[in-house]
Each structure stands twice: as C-alpha cells, then as structure tokens.
Ligand SMILES: Nc1ncnc2c1ncn2[C@@H]1O[C@H](COP(=O)(O)OP(=O)(O)OP(=O)(O)O)[C@@H](O)[C@H]1O
C-alpha cells in the first residue's frame with residue numbers, strides 16, 4: 001500500500017473523529033471550559049493568598065555584591081492585581097536558629113540568609129550558597145517565594161547583576177498557566193484517545209473498521225492527526241483565554257511551545273492507545289485513567305513549585321513525564337528561553353512519546 | 369445450477385485462544401470449500417466456533433494453524449487483496465451511534481475507496497431498497513435492531529463485493545424484517561455473489577442455503593445440501609438432524 005493511500009485513509013479517520021467530536025457537546029465542557037475555569041479559579045483564588053507576604057533578609061556580608069543583591073530584591077516589584085506580593089524587611093547578625101524561631105512564630109513567610117563571605121566568594125568566582133528558610137506550612141506562598149528567589153538569584157551569578165529583567169514580574173498566574181496547559185494537553189490527549197478507542201471496542205466499530213482495507217497504521221495515524229490538531233487548538237484557546245481573561249504574558253516562542261506540545265501529545269496519544277488495549281469498555285478505561293493520570297496532576301508541580309515539595313514527592317515527580325512538560329513550558333513561556341534551556345526536557349519527553357507510541361502501535365496491531 | 373469452482377478453500381484450520389490461563393480451541397482442524405455463487409450456511413450451537421471461523425476467513429484473526437484461500441489469495445500473506453473483495457456484516461452490529469445512517473454509509477464507502485459519485489448513487493439506491501431512505505439523516509443510536517441490521521447489510525455491500533459474510537443476520541428480528549433480510553440475501557445471490565452466513569434458525573438454513581456446514585465444539589461435523597443432511601440423519605426436518613449431530617445439552 002502506498003503512503004498516499006495510507007494518508008488518505010488516515011484523513012478519513014481524522015474527519016470521522018472530528019465529526020464525532022462535534023456531535024459530543026458534553027465533551028466540549030471538559031475539553032475547553034474546564035481548563036479555562038481552572039486558570040481563572042486557581043489564578044484568582046490562590047493568587048490572592050500571596051499579598052504582602054513578609055520576607056526578612058539577613059545580610060551578614062558587607063561587600064558590594066550582597067548590597068546589589070538586596071537592592072535587586074527590593075526593586076523587584078512582584079505584584080498581583082496591583083497589590084505587592086511581598087513585604088521586605090532587612091537586618092543583619094541573626095543566627096539560623098533564631099531565624100527559624102521567627103518563622104515558627106509566623107512573623108515571616110521566608111527568611112533569606114546571606115553569608116558573610118558572599119561578595120568575596122562571588123568575586124573569586126566560587127560557588128556560594130544562600131539559605132532560604134520558608135514557612136512550608138503555607139505551600140502556596142513559600143512556593144512562590146522560592147520561585148521568586150530562584151529567579152533573582154539565577155541572575156546574581158558570577159556575571160553579576162547586569163542581566164536585564166528578562167522574566168517580567170512574577171505572578172502566580174504566569175507560573176500556573178504554562179503548567180495548566182501541559183496538564184490539560186496531557187489529560188486531554190490520554191483520555192480522549194483512550195476512551196474513544198475503548199468506546200469503539202465496546203460497540204464493535206473499531207473491529208468493523210479493521211475489517212476494511214484500511215491498515216491499522218492508517219487508523220492510528222488518523223487518530224493521531226486528529227489529536228494533534230485538537231490539542232494544539234486547545235492550547236491556543238487556553239493561552240488566549242489566559243491572556244484576555246487574567247492578563248497572562250507569553251514571553252517565549254510559540255514555535256517552541258508547539259514543539260513541546262506536539263511531542264507531549266504524541267506521548268499522551270501513545271499512552272491512551274496502550275491503556276485502551278488493556279480494557280474492553282469505556283467504563284474500565286476511565287477507572288484505569290483515573291489511576292494513571294490523576295496523580296500527575298498533584299505531584300508534578302502544576303500548582304506549586306517542585307522545590308517546595310518534600311523529597312519523596314519530588315522523586316515521584318521525576319518519574320512522571322508531566323513534570324518535564326511543565327518545566328519546558330515554564331522555561332519557554334515565563335522565562336522566554338530558547339531550545340537549549342529545555343533540551344533535557346525535550347529528550348525525556350521524546351523518549352516518553354517514543355516508548356508509549358511504539359508500545360501503543362505494537363499492542364494495537366496485535367489486538368483482534 | 370452446478371457449482372464447480374471453489375472460491376474459498378479452508379484446510380486444517382485451527383484456532384486456539386489463550387484467555388486468562390485457559391486454553392480454548394475455538395476451531396478444531398476444520399477443512400471445507402465454499403463454491404463460487406452458492407449460499408453457504410453455517411449452523412452450530414453457541415460457542416461452536418462459527419464467528420471465529422468467520423473472523424479468520426475475513427482476515428481479522430490469524431489462524432493458529434492451517435490455511436485459507438479466498439478467491440485464490442492466502443489470508444495470511446495477501447489479506448490486503450482479500451479485504452476489498454469481501455463484504456462483512458459482523459454478528460455484533462457495529463455502527464457509529466453518533467453518526468447518521470448516511471454518514472455511516474459514507475464512512476464505509478470511503479474506507480473501501482468507492483468513487484464518490486458511484487457511492488452516493490449506491491447509497492440512495494440501497495437506502496430505498498431496505499426502506500431506510502426516510503431515516504437517512506437520523507443518528508443510528510436511535511435505530512431499532514431491524515433498522516441497524518438492514519443498515520449494516522448495505523454498509524457491507526457499497527463496494528459491490530463478490531463475496532459476502534453475514535454473521536447471524538436474522539437473530540432477534542421480527543418476521544417482517546427476517547423476510548426482507550432473506551429477500552436481500554436472494555437478491556445478492558441472484559447477482560452472482562457468494563454468500564456465507566450463520567444462523568440459529570433451521571428453517572432459514574433449510575430454505576436459503578445450497579449447502580450447510582454443521583459445527584459443534586469447534587469441529588465440522590457435517591457438510592451437505594439440506595436434503596442430503598436430512599436424508600443421511602433420517603430426520604424429517606433440520607432441527608432433528610441438528611440435535612442428533614450436536615447433542616441435547618445446553619452450551620455455555
Ligand atoms: N477473542 C477471544 N478470546 C478468547 N476466547 C474466544 C475469543 N473469541 C471467541 N472465543 C471462544 O471461542 C469459542 C467459539 O466462539 P465463537 O464466537 O466462534 O462461537 P459461535 O459459534 O459464533 O457462537 P454463537 O452462536 O454464540 O455466536 C467460544 O468458546 C468463545 O468463548
């Protein structure tokens with residue numbers, strides 16, 4: 001069979017999928033409305049908890065570098081809905097134990113300790129470690145502060161403070177939106193691919209299709225093309241909604257975002273196919289789906305930075321592909337970085353896509 | 369009529385399923401020919417292996433051993449040659465409930481590469497033939513069993529296949545619909561198409577079939593014309609012959 005025939009057949013399947021989608025009004029809600037509601041809901045709801053969070057900076061260093069860093073932190077007017085997110089206080093000569101007790105007492109959400117040799121070591125191009133104590137009982141706030149400090153410090157490296165303010169003002173929404181898109185695309189591609197095939201197994205239609213001259217490769221290809229279009233359209237709608245509804249700023253390349261999402265969608269489609277071959281009907285698919293994809297939502301740092309979660313959770317997160325998609329999306333969309341900054345993420349996501357997709361094709365071909 | 373050329377040749381066909389640690393021999397060393405232009409019936413108790421045999425003849429399931437040739441093509445190596453020349457009405461009717469009757473037909477027509485103008489012509493013709501023209505633009509999800517069966521049949525013949533597989537065309541249908549299904553079967557046969565179908569209704573097999581294969585527990589236990597079958601088993605009707613050949617106990 002020629003490639004043109006395969007493509008023509010695949011396209012017939014793609015059109016069929018879109019037609020079915022257009023008939024399924026109930027599916028439109030989770031596909032398009034839920035993620036938007038999620039952004040608005042979490043964006044406003046959780047963003048509101050980070051207002052005037054008190055932060056103490058303890059500077060034991062008298063050098064120039066630390067001074068500059070403090071000024072940088074002070075001038076960094078992160079705000080949410082016009083309210084400053086942080087309230088900075090500065091002091092010196094405080095031991096870590098004393099600082100910890102102040103956090104225990106709830107006086108500060110976070111305390112940054114700058115060691116006495118900070119400037120000196122920076123001047124000699126040596127590594128220097130700052131200590132950031134946070135009130136980890138408030139995951140949202142401490143998470144945001146950690147993210148905020150990371151950004152500031154990443155610019156205070158050996159090259160000094162000349163790096164311009166490339167990240168823009170950090171708002172929780174900016175942090176949330178890229179990961180919600182990754183999450184949405186992941187859950188969406190797995191669930192719609194898998195449940196569609198499971199449903200077609202249930203009513204026998206997939207078997208009927210496989211009796212026609214159309215090859216199994218064409219069937220999978222058609223479904224994949226459909227998913228790629230659907231998921232990219234969802235991502236665009238989400239980004240636009242985030243922009244118009246809550247003022248999200250897209251700082252990076254649309255092309256890179258598409259690249260990440262295409263690779264990630266392929267992985268999701270593969271995973272959906274694999275899962276669908278393990279079940280006989282839609283009902284059991286959704287149970288399996290709940291088991292396999294829901295944990296990703298909470299563990300991979302969609303709603304709070306991974307740096308703020310306990311180690312064991314972080315180790316789980318490192319095993320889940322969504323973690324890398326979140327990171328890639330944030331690196332592109334918030335930090336405006338290029339492909340170099342997400343190469344590890346891309347490699348891992350490509351591996352994920354490759355493995356699930358070949359497993360999916362293999363299992364699907366074997367099925368009667 | 370004299371039938372000479374075999375159009376389907378089945379030799380030593382066996383299918384073993386492994387399901388949850390159990391070994392099920394669904395089809396057990398079966399050999400037979402289907403002759404060009406005949407109506408070939410398969411009867412047998414539930415689980416006898418009729419549908420499994422169909423699945424293998426229609427290239428959907430790979431045999432465990434044995435060989436099948438359909439119109440001279442090997443099902444194993446040349447399934448892409450076989451698929452375009454066979455029409456299949458599966459036992460489990462499979463229509464997309466969220467597509468209309470016409471959309472289901474068009475999907476099948478396209479998947480079989482029927483040119484668009486010919487396809488539209490045939491769709492209109494067949495919809496009228498089976499009396500579904502007024503339901504053409506309704507979703508099939510709301511169709512009755514009889515309507516689904518009639519639609520499934522015409523889905524299977526849009527590409528004008530010379531061989532039609534029809535798995536239990538009349539199960540669960542009212543007498544009127546069964547009559548119309550038989551009429552369709554005779555019409556297709558009259559056009560020179562070979563028909564292979566399964567049924568649990570003995571009088572249906574008796575009146576329609578040129579030859580009948582009786583399957584039991586995966587084995588082919590008899591194959592002949594209805595008259596010869598009755599004669600050989602010394603019974604006046606097929607039902608007696610059937611019970612005599614396949615036993616009285618109910619299968620699970
Ligand atoms: N995919 C499968 N996996 C495991 N066992 C199977 C599979 N398909 C069929 N079987 C088994 O093979 C045997 C034959 O089934 P088959 O459907 O061919 O019977 P049948 O003659 O069509 O019965 P019926 O008249 O009820 O339609 C049964 O025992 C069935 O349980």
Ligand SMILES: [Mg+2]
Pocket residue numbers: 418419420459535
């Ligand atoms: Mg059957």
